[in-house]
Amino acid sequence: MSDSLFLDPFRVPSTGGAQDPSFVSPPQDPADATETVPGEVVDSAASSGMVDRSVGVATPLDLVDAVAALLEDIHLWWPRELKATDRDGHVSFAEGQILEEGSDEGLHRWSAVHQASDSALELDWFGWEPAESTAGQGAVPASSRATRVHLSWQAGESGGAELRARASEPGRWVEEWTALLGSFARFTGGRVLLATEGPDVAPEGEVRT
Secondary structure: OOHHHHHOOOOOOOOOOOOOOOOOOOOOOHHHOOOOOOOEEOOOOOHHHOOOEEEEEEEOOOHHHHHHHHHHOHHHHOOHHHOOOOOOOEEEEEOOEEEEEOOOOOEEEEEEEEEEOOOEEEEEEOOOOHHHOOOOOOOOOOOOEEEEEEEEEEEOOOOOEEEEEEEOOOOOHHHHHHHHHHHHHHHHOOEEEEEEEOOOOOOOOEEEO
C-alpha cells in the first residue's frame, strides 16, 4: 500500500481531468476540519472525545497491511448478510463514501467521511436502511440521520494491529460494526474485542473467531 493512501485513505487518484466539484477532500489535521457532510448527525461532537461505546478487532497483520486490508479489500471481507442491495452487492470506498452497488446497478450509501487523519476516520454512519436503497434508480439514497463513528487503528502492544469503532450515541451501528469487524477478523485471522461501555472502561474479554 502506498504511503499516500495510508496518510489519506480517501484521496481520489488524479486522472488528469477536473475533479468532481461535489467531492470535498477530508482535511488531514482534525483541528482544521471545517467541512461537513449534509445530513442530520445525531451527535455532531467528535466521538473520539466522548466515547461510551466501542467494538474492536485485533489482527496479526502489521499496521500498514491491516489498514490496506480494511480500506482497499473491503469488498472481499464485507459480510454478505450485511448487504443492503442484494447478496452480490459490491462495497467500495468512492469519493469519501462507503458505497454498495447492487447487481441491478442500484446504490446504497453506508457512510460518508467527515474528516480523516493518518490514524483515524470520522464517519457519518447511515448504516443499513434497505427501504432507502435505490435498486434500478442509479442514485445514492438521501439519508436524514447519521451517527458519528470514530474508526481508529494503532499497532498492537504485542505485534499486529488493533482497530476500533467508537461512538457516543447508542443505535444500530453497534450491531453493524460488530458484524463488520467480526468478518474482518475472520478475513485477517484476527479476533474480535468485546464491545465496551463507559469512556474509560477496558474490554472485558475477547471473542475468538
